[in-house]
Amino acid sequence: MATVKLLTDAEVDAIPAAKEVFDDIRATRKSDFVNNFWRGLANDPALLKRTWEGLKAVMTVEGALDPLTREMIYIAVSTANGCSYCVHSHTAAARARGMTDAQHAELQAVIGLAGQTNHLVTAMQIPVDEAFLR
Amino acid sequence: MATVKLLTDAEVDAIPAAKEVFDDIRATRKSDFVNNFWRGLANDPALLKRTWEGLKAVMTVEGALDPLTREMIYIAVSTANGCSYCVHSHTAAARARGMTDAQHAELQAVIGLAGQTNHLVTAMQIPVDEAFLR
Amino acid sequence: MATVKLLTDAEVDAIPAAKEVFDDIRATRKSDFVNNFWRGLANDPALLKRTWEGLKAVMTVEGALDPLTREMIYIAVSTANGCSYCVHSHTAAARARGMTDAQHAELQAVIGLAGQTNHLVTAMQIPVDEAFLR
Amino acid sequence: MATVKLLTDAEVDAIPAAKEVFDDIRATRKSDFVNNFWRGLANDPALLKRTWEGLKAVMTVEGALDPLTREMIYIAVSTANGCSYCVHSHTAAARARGMTDAQHAELQAVIGLAGQTNHLVTAMQIPVDEAFLR
Amino acid sequence: MATVKLLTDAEVDAIPAAKEVFDDIRATRKSDFVNNFWRGLANDPALLKRTWEGLKAVMTVEGALDPLTREMIYIAVSTANGCSYCVHSHTAAARARGMTDAQHAELQAVIGLAGQTNHLVTAMQIPVDEAFLR
């Protein structure tokens, strides 16, 4: 259960500023499904709008990284931050963008390895090599 | 300053099990440079060997993800874990694998966005949508 | 399910040192309800007592910050640490101290923003400005 | 040393989209000083602009929480995330908004307490009380 | 629900490279029970094998630390990382290795205290004493 109300479509429809964002989410994603994250944010239409605008700008436009790579980076951060919802939603998004089982397994392997060496580095308090400070 | 001694080449040369790993690092990377992380691990040749074998298997072999993508995922995890050394060393590795300024900027944008939505999701305690539990 | 037993009132009553703390929790909070956190700690009456004394000293006395502000800071830390129970319990506490929906939304906005810029700063490894080191 | 170039005023001036944001930062804050965070972001004017717009909307406008409270929440998140730069910069910002030594000490006390109980809750895996799921 | 399939014994049996690891897990632990973690990893037999070999080398061999101490250290890291599954599985492992209620309580007390002082240190940005840099 959330700490805020998850607004239903009817409730969102009653808030013009929220409805406008939901319409854009649906149009951008070409899908009627709007997941719970946005239904929680809809309690504050300004926060909803800013968050969606930011996500749209970073994740959906043409860019230097392909959309699947961006989703895998998102999963990596969400995993390290221990955000269960985010791991679930972005794994679904990555699969929708074509992530194969082999890519998923390799993503996990890198995430696990980074988790291990991050901890080793911190336990040893390794100073940054001069060579890395260009 | 580290919590362990960072072994010099001379000190590593005196430990056959560590020297063997350093030789493989140099051969695999085609470079004489061995960074501080491995010099710290060299205090425990078994841990050094296991860690290097794991990293070699995940990061240097042909796989489902290209090497640059793997380095960017590594940076993402290291950033979320707040490992300064790791961010430095893997940003250097990503650049060595051809990461452009535009890709680096986009990587940062995704990492920042994920950090933001991870926190929003946790503050709201959003339950996972049925649709994400395939 | 917890990794320790959550003691019932009857079980707590049988441990004088734990009962004494529960009595003080109830008296201080002017409520008969004692939440699961304390029921877990009751397995170790000394840890229970120290933890409660610490919390009472920080959260319930007259201080330089008003009680609601303290609860919102608590939520902020708990969110960044990904402690689901803590987010739930301190959001309830903040509401009990009068947190409005508008304040809750703003709290979330700040938490999300901080999460974003924390990640950006770490990805870029920004050095502290001289001006901040007074 | 950062993983990106920290742009000087002269370099920012040569990028109109970045200069526009720097001008707004200076106007909004009524100060000529622009800290390193923005100089790193200036490498990607679009990311710079989005981040500044987000921060301006959350931290500088009239809202349900007073500006000092928002800065203290920012410090709380930054501390839990272990972002040294962010702790420094937002502690400076909080002082500039009038944070007293007594308030700073109390903020630390709450942050420390939350860190402690977050860890205890997670170690015990305490289930959320029904009462907290309104 | 996991983001990967948790393989049943029948499914693992059909993958020789995975079955070999499961056989070794069962032989090493002298138990037929194989927990979900390995069933998730079994989707990638190479990752399964590397992870098990690493865990076997660190956790099951004769070493400088007794097995119970190693499990308690594992619980400490897992708690700080907020990994619910890991706290559960390694608390079970620690109990199987003889952890008493008194030891468990003391482990929690140390974890909680460290969580508290870690946060206080970060909030105050305490510089490392010369004396600690031997």
Place this chain on the structure above:
Amino acid sequence: MATVKLLTDAEVDAIPAAKEVFDDIRATRKSDFVNNFWRGLANDPALLKRTWEGLKAVMTVEGALDPLTREMIYIAVSTANGCSYCVHSHTAAARARGMTDAQHAELQAVIGLAGQTNHLVTAMQIPVDEAFLR
């Protein structure tokens, strides 16, 4: 540089409530050296006293875990939390309590392994086995 003043002995001597704690730290540790952490906390004598009393109760008394084990658990939590100062100070404390190089190496190996499997578990969102919920 800290965000608070690190009080010198002369400054602490001028605050009776802080001096009393410093005297107890010196007496308990049988050493004249008081590290920076306490000098930062001394700005708030009540927080200083509570923190020291908590640490003394958990780390210095006879208990179910030997003092070295407690210090290694402290290092484990501090590493996972990325607290550089804490890793340094508690590694020094562990060495003072007799931690050998072999024990230190094994501690690091467990910390690294836990970091790895914590991340793998979270990426896969492994559900807790019934067997672990006694």
